[in-house]
Every structure is written in C-alpha cells, then in structure tokens.
Amino acid sequence: MNRKDISHRLTTIEGDLVQLAGPRHGFHLVTLQRGKQVQTHRGVIDHDDLIGQQWGSIVKSHSGNPFYLLQPSLSDILKSTKRNTQIMYPKDIGFILVTMGITPGVRVIEAGSGSGAFTSALASMVREKGKVFSYEILEDKQKLAKENIHKLGLDAYVEFKQRDVRFGFDENDVDAIFLDLPNPYEYLYQVQTSLKNGGFFGTVLPSSNQVIKTLLELKRNPFAFMDVCEIMLRYYQAEPDRFRPTDRMVAHTGYLVFARKIIKEEQIINSEN
C-alpha cells in the first residue's frame, strides 16, 4: 500500500485511510480492511461498503444515517490522533512547518514523541528522502506514537528512539530540532551539539515563565534570531445570513519559540587570523 497514490485515484481501495464525516457531528478516521466494521454513534458501516466507492460520495450506516466518504487532510488526522497527552494544534503545526524550513528531504529531530501527532505532520512533509528522529523517555507513550504513525503508513520516514534527552541525540548536523518538552531550556547544549550551523530550533511552551527561562538559555548558547509568537485561531459561523465569530474559542495553546544555531563570534575572529 502506497499512500501517495491516494491523490491519483478517484475511488477507495483496501488500505486507504478514510474519513467518515457526518453532516454535523464530528468524524471517524478508518483504515479500510475487508470484513471489518466501523461503529459510530449513528450506526454501523461495513468496510466492504466503503471499498471501491468514489471519494466525496455519501454512504449510509445500517441505521440509515448518511456519512461523507472523504480523504483526511493533515489537520483532520491531527485532530483525530488517539492521544495520551495534550497534542499540538494544526494552527501551530502549520506555522512551525513553514517557519522551521520543514520541506521534503530534511532531517529533523523531535522530542518527545507524544502521541505521534506532530511526528506525523513532520513525516508527511519530509518524505520521500527526509527523516524524522523521534525521541521519547517513556516507553508507553512511544508505543502509541508508533501505532499512530503505522496507521498512517508513515513508518518509513520515522525513526523512534526511547531515551532521556539529557543524554543527547545520536544524529549530527540535522536541519531542525523541535522540543515539545516542559523544560527545553535544560537541553540546549544537546540541541546545539546535534543541530547543524544555521539549523532551526523550535519549542512550544504554555507559560511565560518557561519562555523567559528558554530565552535566557538561548542567549547563553550559540543561538540567534530568537522569535516568540502565539497564534490565535478564530472560527466563524459559516452562515451567509448571520456571519459572525463563534461564541467561544481556544484562547491559548502555547507560546512558540524559534531560534537558529549560529557560529559564535569568537570562532569567527579566530578564523580571520
């Protein structure tokens, strides 16, 4: 099964990851497999009734409720990732990918693996020739991340490692390192050791206190071009006759902190001699 092919087919085949979306009540992500069934709050659907169908068509559950058969976007996948921790949000992930130079071919380290949500975003982007190195201290957590990556057919682009980040990373000169850990400021030595010169460092932190500590440590290490920002995503009611923002919104997911590894001025001065 090769996920890339999905975009060139108009009908589903066994092995496809599909999204079953009800008209107004959330959705299910399913990898199609002959003989299996999907259980929804609105009735049961046989995978066999989903295989060979056109994308975008309506299928009905045994109880007659309609579902659209769709290809999930990365955002849909992120939202439905089975999780054991707070996961990163699509609004933050899109910006991180664009800001940290994550494109096909790059080699990137992340720690921790979390539930594999951000891992899958990275893996989707770096393939075919790039690689994600995903570190996690807790075996249990990584198990779930591995399952999620496998479900998405992205195993070839991810190398999982179970290790405490304070013992460093195996890779050298990677293009980017992202730490989704509460205390990234304790691991900047390890980061700069494995990051190539000019490489991208990023992290996401819930509290101001953590950002303050991280900025302090970044200034003490060979980093420059620090940027801190936050992204607020505001949804609107998609009603043409009463267009207005939704009543409530997510107010905060985290502060994004970015920096780039540079060669220290003193090294420069030496090289000029």
Add this chain to the structure above:
Amino acid sequence: MNRKDISHRLTTIEGDLVQLAGPRHGFHLVTLQRGKQVQTHRGVIDHDDLIGQQWGSIVKSHSGNPFYLLQPSLSDILKSTKRNTQIMYPKDIGFILVTMGITPGVRVIEAGSGSGAFTSALASMVREKGKVFSYEILEDKQKLAKENIHKLGLDAYVEFKQRDVRFGFDENDVDAIFLDLPNPYEYLYQVQTSLKNGGFFGTVLPSSNQVIKTLLELKRNPFAFMDVCEIMLRYYQAEPDRFRPTDRMVAHTGYLVFARKIIKEEQIINSEN
C-alpha cells in the same frame, strides 16, 4: 543544481539560495553565483566569499559589517518574495497547507498566480511527484511569478497558464483548488468541474461581504463542510527580563474559507435505485 541536497551539506555551493541576515536589520536572499556581488545597506559582499562557507557562519561585508549565512525557511522565502500584489502571509499559508491536505504527491490548482509566493509554498510541499497548476489572467504578473519560482529552483513542480478563470481549468480531478481572487463566488462552477469528489476548496478574502457571497454560492453548489476562520499572529519581544507582546501587530490579512466538494444527495438517491 538540486535544492534537495542543501539539507545534507554543511557548506554552501554555487547555485544555493542563501539568506544573509544582519543582526537586527532584515535580510537578503541570494542565489550564489561566482563573480557576482550582493549590495546591502551595510556594504558589498562578493558571492565568492560566500561559496564554500559553513551554514550558520558570519561573513563580513567590505565595510566590515557582519552577516549570518543561513538557509532560508519557506517563511523567509515568502517574506522576501519580490511582489507586485498583496501577498499571502506565512501564518495563513501554513494553516492552509495543513487544512487542505497539501502533502507530497498532490495535484493542486491555484488562481491567480500573484507574485508566486503561495505558488512556491505549494510547490515546496507537493514535490517530487505532485504538481501545481497556476492560473493567471495578467501576463505581466505571471512573469514575476515565473521568475520567483525559477529563482527558487521549483520550475519542475509548477505549470503556469495564462487564462481567465471563468473559462475553466484544463485539469480534472485535482486534489485541491485555491482561489486567491476577489470574487471566488463567481467561479465555483469551474472549481467543482475540475475538483475531484471529496477534494478541498479554499480561498482568502479581506471583507465580510466577500465571505457572505462565497458562503451563499457554496451552498448552491455541491460543497459541504464549510469552515471560515481567521488567524491572528502575535509576536513577543524576545527579551527574558521584560517578556511582553510587541506594541503593534497585523490585525487582519483575510478570512480563510474552506469547503469540500461532495456528491449531491440527488445523485446518491439515483445511484441507490
């Protein structure tokens, strides 16, 4: 010259797209070429002095001012795109890519080409096997977009077409269509004709009036799962001892509108006969 290789080299070679970043005053994007010079506000730099240097190192202009030699991220490229129109912002682009399923291998249509900024974001993501079809009515504008794409070495992944969108698109069953036009609501028939079932439609619109018209038309055509949102990006002063938001920010770039093409209910009912 193969841009993919950049991420596996630690030093620059001729043909690399490099970013020269001053400590606090903007940056320059340059494609390295023997014998040429970069003119900056802080002095002249010979390309020959940049070729063969380590990424992340400091180079000095003839007048002694230091610049960091970096690989640009997609965000850096977007910010420095030579432009003749309002361009899309990295904050919006990242979210659009993640929301509209833009990953390696997909086929996507955009109109208009604009200055090629969003084109380059799409092209970076869909390679090696995907393709961007970029439509533009104005020859002059497209000329600049072509130049920008060429400068980035992304020509192989973009097919430019000069045409008024109301005459439709040549492609069928593409995965996604993004209209960066002031009146997308006039072209939804053309969109649904070329978009595959289940495919992603997206647009960005400055005013509520345009969103209202677009939602009305989406409801009259075979689209579902309409989402409207806006993304607010707020930067902070990266100062550990006085951490605070910057004084001013961009308040609005545009409302993002997304929808998916579905098969109309009546078609379903027929197919059930």
Add this chain to the structure above:
Amino acid sequence: MNRKDISHRLTTIEGDLVQLAGPRHGFHLVTLQRGKQVQTHRGVIDHDDLIGQQWGSIVKSHSGNPFYLLQPSLSDILKSTKRNTQIMYPKDIGFILVTMGITPGVRVIEAGSGSGAFTSALASMVREKGKVFSYEILEDKQKLAKENIHKLGLDAYVEFKQRDVRFGFDENDVDAIFLDLPNPYEYLYQVQTSLKNGGFFGTVLPSSNQVIKTLLELKRNPFAFMDVCEIMLRYYQAEPDRFRPTDRMVAHTGYLVFARKIIKEEQIINSEN
C-alpha cells in the same frame, strides 16, 4: 437607605447590597435584610450574621464554609444580574460608557431594557442629576429590568417606558442613545429625532450582516464619525509560577457601532446665506 454612603462606611448595615464570594466558586449578591437567609451550595448564612460586619471579612456558613463579605463592583453586579436574555458584557459596557460620554448628569435613552444590566451601568454613571430613559416593547422583560434596578437602589435615575421603538421616544435633545436591538437600522429616524446635535449613538450587534445594514443606514441619515470595533477580553491564570492565558475564552459578544448626529451640510449652506 442611600447606596452612596456605602463607600464611606467600613461595616455593613441593613439594606446594603453585598457580595458573598467563596474562595474559588462564584459568588452571591444579596441585599441585607434582618431575619432572612442566603442559600448557597456551600451552606446557609443568616443575614443577621452579615449585618454590622466589616467589609473584607470572612463569614462562615452553617456548614462551616468560608465566604468573603465584599462590596460588589459594577462588573460583579452585571455578571450576576438575573437575566432573561443575552446580557451585555462588562468589557463592552466599560468601553461604551467611556466612548459615548456617559458621565454624571447626562440624559441617555436605551432600548430595549433587557434584563436591566446595561441600564444599571448607565444609571450608576449618570446620577445624581442625569437620567436613563429605558424603552422596552415586552412587559415581561421590563418587569425583570425594573426588579433588578430596584434591587440596586437605582430607581430614582431610571424612567422605564413600555413601547415599540418604531413609535419614537418622548424625550428630545438627549445626550446619547443606545439601541440594544437586533435591527437598529430600522430606527435611525427615531434616533436622530430625539438625539441632540452632536449626540452619541451606539449599538451592539452579533453579526456582520447587521453591521453592514446599520452602516448603510447611518450614511443615509445625519450621522458622521462612524466607528466599528470589537473588544476581546483575555484572562490569565493568576499563578506566579506558571503565568499563562486561560485555555478558553469568549471569542465574540458583538460588534460595537458608534456614530454622532451632525447637522446636514445643506442646512449649513443655508445658514451661511
């Protein structure tokens, strides 16, 4: 009983409006009356145990739960107003008062009365010599507004009128008119008839469509200096060791629209002859 005196006393007396605030679970507003009891989720408290106590002191319910005895702010009063409709938020009210010149002595019309929350804000500000004229079409609704104003001891500053706004207002040359109605654009003739030249008009509207209609009508009537804005209030967790925004927030209450009545240019030209 004279509420003004509250601020010059350090202990409560019968008739005071007091706030009973639990350490982390909301609060109760009570007008003290000998012999009565407050029922809370954390036990019963006798009014007699509250009368003669110091402001800021802790009192305990029969079941031993502590409550702070406080004077409510206008914001506290607004939050706890018994309501039968969506009420206006303190964040919007504060800005409206400051923007529409609501200070002691002014005469202001509002329609509808709603639950009396905004009425009480206006009344608090215009006393002693100003007056609020509060119009409402529905008798039931106004009954609640009257009760709430009475509970706050503000009756002397409010004149309630039960009437459909399309039949106009009794007053002339008032300083300000605020319409909290879904269709203010239908009543601008009535507004300009009763508003003094230079007077302030304001309204709050949930949807863009309503704002668009209102702006159109304001331009057709003798108004100028239109301003539209919205206020986003973001709370933070008041924790010094993990200072961060709360996870969720109110994303939208309404667009605020302001304008000032002016004398039409043609009138001016005549007066110059």
Add this chain to the structure above:
Amino acid sequence: MNRKDISHRLTTIEGDLVQLAGPRHGFHLVTLQRGKQVQTHRGVIDHDDLIGQQWGSIVKSHSGNPFYLLQPSLSDILKSTKRNTQIMYPKDIGFILVTMGITPGVRVIEAGSGSGAFTSALASMVREKGKVFSYEILEDKQKLAKENIHKLGLDAYVEFKQRDVRFGFDENDVDAIFLDLPNPYEYLYQVQTSLKNGGFFGTVLPSSNQVIKTLLELKRNPFAFMDVCEIMLRYYQAEPDRFRPTDRMVAHTGYLVFARKIIKEEQIINSEN
C-alpha cells in the same frame, strides 16, 4: 463655569470644552474663550465663531475647511490629553472603572499622576461627592496633570500630592487604589494600609515579568480574588460594502491586574474566639 450643564444646553457658551473634528483628519480640543483663535492644519478658527453655535453644527476655518463642533466624550479627552508619558488607553480605562467599582461618591487613590489622563477618567466618574487622591513623585509631571485636570474643570474632585509612594498615603479606608507604576509589587504594604477591607486594588503592567512579581507579592499580603487580563481592541473599516478589520492594530498596552483586600484568616480565627 459648570461642566455638568453642558448636557442640558444645545448651544455652546464661553468656557465649554469643545471638540473640533475634521471629516477625516483628527480633532482639536479647545476651551472656548472670547477673542482667542484655534490654529489647525486646515486653517484658523475664531473662538467667537464657535460660541453660541449649536452642538453638531459645521463651522468653517478662515480657509474654508469644515469642522464639526462636538462635545468630547471621555474617550476623546483621553486621546487628546497633552502627555509626557505613555498614557492609558480608553479600552483599558473603561474596563478598570467597571471592574474596580468606580462610581459616583467613591474615594480612590492613584499613583502616579502621569499626565492626568486616568485621573480625569476617575474624577469624571466619582463626582460630585467622591474624590481622587493623585500621588506623583516628580513635580514636573504633576504640573502637567494639574493643567490637564484644570482644563477639564475637574479640579474640585482631585487632590494632588507630590510624594514617593514608598512613604505611604495620607488617606485611610479608601475604596480603591490604582498603581500605574512599573514596580507596584514594592508598595503593597502601603496599599493595604490605606485600602479599606474589601477594597479594590488594580495596576497595569507591560511585561509578564512584572505581573509575575506582583502576583507573588499579592499572595504574601492580605489580598484575594486576583484577576489578570488583557483587552484587545480591534477596529473595523466602517464601510458597508467592504466591511473588514483595519489592517493593523495596537497589540498590547498592558496586563491588567486586580485584587481585593481581605482580612487575613488568622484574624478571623482570633475574632471567633
């Protein structure tokens, strides 16, 4: 001259504070005085031509440019206050007034006086029977604040004191204290000494670091009900055919911190013996 009367007159008299607003280019605040002139970028206007005119009418400068003759709102006054420091914004001031119980009759301390902008907001609200006590360490600054308060005819409601706040306040049992100082956390002992039990404390601080320090100190002193928030004000273009937010906005003025003075638990326990 009695400012309260303004709202009951339809024409200007000598001594009125008037706003001269051009159709799209800012405004001037002027206290009318026979024989004087206003200099604007759009020509000169004689005060004599403004006295006895209707509010809301158009007057023309010697060069023929039109100006509306209006009564300023508190917000207009705040915006045009002659200043020597960063002043507080109407969006924040409205919310502070509503949250800190600032209504007619209250006694409130502020420090420092700044340019008198917030002082004038407080004075407008507390009159006729309330009082503002305004402390400032710098004589020069206070001079400007005094001038501004005098220009607004609010002298009767403000008592200025030139003093370093660390030596405490003369008043006892005031209803509210607002510190507009960079280091409010150093003066909480002085605040709690002069604030009545249950009274309101407030401050506005630009950086997270200052908020964190203030929260720490509030917890060490007899305060409860800490609230931290920020207010984002977003303006829209008031154009009915292209209704949209303005392109840029003020992103940050300051974090608002509120708390209430309470009687410490140990005092309670003693009083129960």
